[in-house]
Amino acid sequence: MTRAITLHDVSKAYTRGARVVDRLSLDIAPGEFLVLLGPSGCGKSTVLRMIAGLEDIDEGLLFLDGEYGNDLPPSDRDMAMVFQNFALYPSMTSRDNIGFPLRIESPGTDPAPRVAATARMLGIEDLLDRFPAQLSGGERQRVAMGRAIARHPSAFLMDEPLSNLDAKLRNHLRAEISQLTRELGVTTVYVTHDQSEAMSLGDRVAVLRGGVLQQVGTPRTVYSLPNNVFVAAFIGTPRINLLRGLVRAPLDGAMTISLGKQFLRLPEPLSLDHQLLRVQQGREVIVGLRSEAVRIAKPSAARPGEVALTGLVEHLEFQGHEVLVHFNTGSRPAVVPELEAPRPGPDRPARRRRREGTVLERLRERAGALRAGPVVTPAGPGRPDPAPAPAEPRVAGDLIVRTTPDIRLRHGMQVPLLVDLAHLFVFDQHGERICPNPERLPGLEE
Numbered sequence: 001m002t003r004a005i006t007l008h009d010v011s012k013a014y015t016r017g018a019r020v021v022d023r024l025s026l027d028i029a030p031g032e033f034l035v036l037l038g039p040s041g042c043g044k045s046t047v048l049r050m051i052a053g054l055e056d057i058d059e060g061l062l063f064l065d066g067e068y069g070n071d072l073p074p075s076d077r078d079m080a081m082v083f084q085n086f087a088l089y090p091s092m093t094s095r096d097n098i099g100f101p102l103r104i105e106s107p108g109t110d111p112a113p114r115v116a117a118t119a120r121m122l123g124i125e126d127l128l129d130r131f132p133a134q135l136s137g138g139e140r141q142r143v144a145m146g147r148a149i150a151r152h153p154s155a156f157l158m159d160e161p162l163s164n165l166d167a168k169l170r171n172h173l174r175a176e177i178s179q180l181t182r183e184l185g186v187t188t189v190y191v192t193h194d195q196s197e198a199m200s201l202g203d204r205v206a207v208l209r210g211g212v213l214q215q216v217g218t219p220r221t222v223y224s225l226p227n228n229v230f231v232a233a234f235i236g237t238p239r240i241n242l243l244r245g246l247v248r249a250p251l252d253g254a255m256t257i258s259l260g261k262q263f264l265r266l267p268e269p270l271s272l273d274h275q276l277l278r279v280q281q282g283r284e285v286i287v288g289l290r291s292e293a294v295r296i297a298k299p300s301a302a303r304p305g306e307v308a309l310t311g312l313v314e315h316l317e318f319q320g321h322e323v324l325v326h327f328n329t330g331s332r333p334a335v336v337p338e339l340e341a342p343r344p345g346p347d348r349p350a351r352r353r354r355r356e357g358t359v360l361e362r363l364r365e366r367a368g369a370l371r372a373g374p375v376v377t378p379a380g381p382g383r384p385d386p387a388p389a390p391a392e393p394r395v396a397g398d399l400i401v402r403t404t405p406d407i408r409l410r411h412g413m414q415v416p417l418l419v420d421l422a423h424l425f426v427f428d429q430h431g432e433r434i435c436p437n438p439e440r441l442p443g444l445e446e
């Protein structure tokens, strides 16, 4: 048995007036694997804890299988939680750790058969008689999973269950969790701040920012059609290139987006999406180019829909199978503040006063402010309009492009680039996507 979980306009404030979850609505289907993704402090764990019944819901409604569930005690919700710090009982063997919740739930029943079946499923039969201190991190996490699974819950709630593990083990267990939850067909809500984890695990990903849902969709949709600049910047590696542009749409000439020293000339005839940009004439916009939208090639090699730019090589990141080239194109980067330097939002009190930060944090803040240049603050409900842009420093390396390692590049080289305008994103001053136009979704599945 597995559950549908519905949140309807759910809000939570720990201190009066400061909502850490703000009117969140989500429909999670039975058997679905939904990932809650967002930066630290955006309210992910709070949402999970409200679903589990460990935290009261201040406003809004929770439905479990369509039934009102706000006041249901945690024990009646039939959900199993897996936390970051596995919280195994140190004085119990794996066998007892897994069997413990079963004993509590049905005191008269021998948990041994279920413990054995669970251990078989997780491949941990040989670990059953060991204590947590005798297990590696990954083994401990498997036992913790076993404890959750053995109960046959109707939903799993997982709060960053892998973040204490090293990268290799994390990848391995990630695949196991994905396979296991699918096999069991149990609704799973999985919290992480790691976008690649979210993308590889989720049937759908819900992106949170400052307690507000930004977008929920398949990994493919949130990557290829991000609702706003925050989602675009949070999802994808390397980070999407965000450049400040100015739309020029003269009545008697070609439409362009000026990027400081260079411009993108929109190919004619204009696509419908580009035609719709005309209303932005004379306005500042944010241009988003994922690294795959730009390639190193001469203008003569341009395919239909590609336009030329040039870039000065400022930095090369060798990654083995590819090289990330940081170009200076003379553009001005636009930056999403919370993704650059951890700073509190306008309606959230600072966890720590600024002057109390470590030297490193203060340096990072200063660097963030310097690098940030003009700041993009998508105006959400109750949020003030973005502050006027501060003075604009020239920033090195405004465009990152992926290339194969066989291309020989050196610092200071001027290199021809082609931008594929089929992959062009444009966001308005508030950071909302305006191209591709939100009204006209290409045939992507949701």
Ligand SMILES: Nc1ncnc2c1ncn2[C@@H]1O[C@H](COP(=O)(O)OP(=O)(O)OP(=O)(O)O)[C@@H](O)[C@H]1O
Pocket (backbone or CB within 6 Å): 014, 015, 020, 038, 039, 040, 041, 042, 043, 044, 045, 046, 047, 193, 348, 351
């Ligand atoms: N018990 C509490 N009392 C007061 N404030 C709290 C409490 N728990 C969480 N908060 C605040 O609520 C906000 C959301 O916290 P939450 O733990 O849900 O974030 P998160 O997205 O899970 O972050 P992380 O990725 O760091 O775990 C944070 O600003 C946090 O400081």
Ligand SMILES: [Mg+2]
Pocket (backbone or CB within 6 Å): 044, 045, 046, 159
């Ligand atoms: Mg958390």
